[in-house]
Amino acid sequence: MRFERFDLNLLVILDTLLEERNVTKASERLHIGQSGASAALKRLREHFGDELLVPVGRRMTLTPLAQTLVEPVREALLQVRAALSRRPAFDPQTEHRRFTLCASDYVTTVLMADVIRHIAEQAPHVSIELRRPPRDFAEVFDRGELDLIVMPEPYLTQFTHPSTPLFRDTHVCLVWSGHPSVGESLTFEQYMALGHVVVRLGEDARAVMFEEWFQPRYGRQRRIECSVDNFSTLPLLVVGTQRVATLHRRLAEHAVRHLPLRMLEVPVDVPPLVETMAWPRHLQNDPAHAWLREQVQMVAARLDHRSIPDGSFTG
Incomplete structure (x- = not known):
């Protein structure tokens, strides 16, 4: 089909070429064969009067014009996809649809598990795929591969998509119920003297988010003795030890109901x-x-x- 002398079928190929920056990879994704992808690229070059993809060393890169096409082409295809999925009316009892949601294991524990149960009751034919946030979650989101994402507010400040706050949480400390030296409260010096169990997020095990906030304000670094790549496992690594973990209050409340742990207030002023x-x-x-x-x-x-003061923290 042509629109103002442009073959609209080429839009999908153009979007894939702009993303992959490789004819072979684009052809594999589109299942059209490398010769078909090369022919499409030739037609696109003729239409725009531009090379679009040019070799730089052993790789291909986008021309300045091609870079300006990335966002509008992707947005056009996403709008078409949304239009094709529209129905005259929405009835949750009869709707057959799959939604892909993205949230951390913390958000899944305190919120999304209940959301999925609620949706199953209200819309029996709607299915949910729940993913943990990928390393490049912003790019995945922009490609239209996610229907909804729940993240700490600072991570979404650069998003150009609509958003709204969902809930707030504070932070507390967890210690083993049999801890020999910790009573009903923690002083700052006790807190600093204890070994800490922390969460490190990302494949590169980058700096602990809490530490990025803590060290500049207090001029000291906690003694990290154990780390894990998810929030849900954190309480388990405190049981039977003399260590302490600092984590979200709602997740801590869930943990103390099932494990021999005590929940104490954090001896520092941590924003919500x-x-x-x-x-x-x-x-x-x-x-x-x-x-x-x-x-x-x-x-x-x-x-x-709860009554939580203004401010936020990205832990």
Whole structure:
């Protein structure tokens, strides 16, 4: 099909070429064969009067014009996809749809597990795929591969997509119930003297997020004796030890119900965490997606909100 002398079928190929920057990889993704992808690239070059992809050493890179096409081409395809999925009316009892949600294991424990149970009751034919945030979550989100993401507010400040705060949480300390030297409270000096169990996020095991906030303010570094790549395992690594963990209050409350642990206030003034929900702008007016967002917000509203001061922390 042509639109103003342009073959619209080439839009999908153009989007893939701009993303992969490799004809062979693009052809594999599109299942059209390398010769077909090369022919399409030739037609695209003729239309735009530009090379679009040029070799630099052993790799291909985008020309300045091609770089300007990345976002509008992707946005156009996402808008088309959203339009094709629209229905005259939305009925959760009869809707057959799959949503892909992205959240940390902490958010899954305190919120998303209840969200998924609630959706199963309200929309029996709607399925949910729940993923942990990938390292390049912003790029994955921009490609339209996620329907909704829940992240700490600071991570979403550069997003150009709509978002709204979901809930707040504070931080507490967890110690083993049989800890020989910790009573009903922790002093700052005790806190600094203890070994700490922490979460390190990301494949590169980058600096602990809490440490990035803590060290500049207090001029000291905690003694980290054990680290893990998820929040849910953190309490388990405190049991039977003389270590301490600092984590979200709601997750700690869940842990003390099941493990021999005690929850204590953090002896430093830690700003609260604000978890925020974001979604693709091309789905803003989609009735099914609007319903999904309403369900997430409804369940989040049931959380036991406490009086939390202004501010946020990205732990």
